[in-house]
Amino acid sequence: MLTQSLPVVITNNAKPPARRVKYINDVAQIPGVTPQDLELLEKVSQRYVFRSNDYYLRLIDWTDPKDPIRQLIIPRGEELNDWGKLDASNEAANTVDTGVQHKYGDTVLLLCNEVCGAYCRYCFRKRLFMNDNEEVSKDVSAGVAYIRRHPEVTNVLLTGGDPLIMGTRRLGEIVAELREIEHVKIVRIGSKMPAFNPMRITDDPDLLAMIRRFSTPQKRMYIMCHFDHPRELTREARECIAALIGAGAICVNQCPIIRGINDNPDTLAQMFATLSHIGCPQYYLFQGRPTAGNEPYEVPLVEGWTHFSKAVVAESGLSGRARYCMSHASGKVEVLGVDDANIYLRYHRSKYQQNNGRFFICKRNDDAYWLDHLTPVEGSYVPFGVNFGQPAR
Numbered sequence: 001m002l003t004q005s006l007p008v009v010i011t012n013n014a015k016p017p018a019r020r021v022k023y024i025n026d027v028a029q030i031p032g033v034t035p036q037d038l039e040l041l042e043k044v045s046q047r048y049v050f051r052s053n054d055y056y057l058r059l060i061d062w063t064d065p066k067d068p069i070r071q072l073i074i075p076r077g078e079e080l081n082d083w084g085k086l087d088a089s090n091e092a093a094n095t096v097d098t099g100v101q102h103k104y105g106d107t108v109l110l111l112c113n114e115v116c117g118a119y120c121r122y123c124f125r126k127r128l129f130m131n132d133n134e135e136v137s138k139d140v141s142a143g144v145a146y147i148r149r150h151p152e153v154t155n156v157l158l159t160g161g162d163p164l165i166m167g168t169r170r171l172g173e174i175v176a177e178l179r180e181i182e183h184v185k186i187v188r189i190g191s192k193m194p195a196f197n198p199m200r201i202t203d204d205p206d207l208l209a210m211i212r213r214f215s216t217p218q219k220r221m222y223i224m225c226h227f228d229h230p231r232e233l234t235r236e237a238r239e240c241i242a243a244l245i246g247a248g249a250i251c252v253n254q255c256p257i258i259r260g261i262n263d264n265p266d267t268l269a270q271m272f273a274t275l276s277h278i279g280c281p282q283y284y285l286f287q288g289r290p291t292a293g294n295e296p297y298e299v300p301l302v303e304g305w306t307h308f309s310k311a312v313v314a315e316s317g318l319s320g321r322a323r324y325c326m327s328h329a330s331g332k333v334e335v336l337g338v339d340d341a342n343i344y345l346r347y348h349r350s351k352y353q354q355n356n357g358r359f360f361i362c363k364r365n366d367d368a369y370w371l372d373h374l375t376p377v378e379g380s381y382v383p384f385g386v387n388f389g390q391p392a393r
């Protein structure tokens with residue numbers, strides 16, 4: 001008979017509870033909103049939905065009416081201006097089934113969720129958040145079957161909306177299905193959660209375990225992060241990136257240039273540098289698509305490229321290896337340079353075989369926001385599938 005009591009082993013498995021943000025969907029809950037502002041904000045948010053959370057709103061300096069984080073998340077009356085198209089780069093033309101886009105041979109997009117951690121005011125997919133949207137499918141079985149039938153597809157991007165707003169179990173099931181397809185090498189998740197709610201990632205061991213399982217040395221998972229401003233790179237956001245890298249994911253960043261948020265070389269250079277330090281280097285800086293509701297956020301092409309070209313030479317090579325691109329309906333068009341007379345461009349990816357890799361030159365136009373607003377110079381290659389010479393407004 002055991003007479004002596006056994007030593008009590010104290011395990012320290014108890015984890016701190018996951019930190020949760022409090023979502024805010026009503027503009028009346030915005031701190032300091034005045035009754036005069038409220039009427040306009042309600043009108044705007046009825047058309048283009050508002051959503052944020054207490055973590056993200058805490059990044060705002062409310063004493064500064066031009067605070068960049070405030071511009072990014074708080075609706076503005078000018079969003080109601082008549083400008084741009086809801087589907088500015090004609091994603092409808094690449095849709096092969098509900099929630100499945102196939103524009104470039106090797107890459108398929110699965111739009112698997114229509115909700116985001118918060119809503120960026122300048123979003124180019126804001127049509128997805130409108131009531132009559134039918135472009136997203138939470139059931140990805142048609143998309144997975146399509147990818148299975150297309151052996152040329154080596155890359156799949158989970159997007160939306162934000163896939164990381166989904167439950168980890170469901171997301172894991174989708175990734176597991178994709179990992180069963182031999183020809184799919186890279187699975188990407190496009191997400192702004194590292195900026196909007198980094199604790200969603202850092203505090204979810206199941207999510208990190210899922211990434212650890214499916215991001216292997218032979219077939220990596222990429223997290224396509226979306227930071228727009230250095231102030232989003234908080235301690236929490238850095239911990240989130242460290243957790244993702246620790247789980248075996250490759251992190252990169254892509255974002256548009258946005259008026260009032262990152263439209264100056266110093267802000268861009270600081271963000272590119274910090275991102276390179278933490279292992280999430282900038283991949284693309286996008287020219288904003290001329291999307292309905294986005295007029296107050298858009299920067300003309302020449303101005304945007306000028307800021308970018310100064311930012312990329314300000315720091316080390318790794319922080320400056322991004323490309324400046326337009327995601328045009330005809331393909332991803334890189335802006336290579338601008339001089340007094342011309343804009344020099346190249347198809348980085350093209351929807352049409354004949355444009356692939358093609359270099360071409362357009363006349364400089366400082367009012368242009370988009371490829372269609374430009375005009376090719378005489379003697380230049382004229383790309384297929386572009387409606388050149390459109391007015392900028």
Ligand code: SF4
Pocket residue numbers: 115116117118119120122123124125126160161162191192226
């Ligand atoms: S996170 Fe992406 S999809 Fe969501 S609102 Fe922002 S830009 Fe749009």
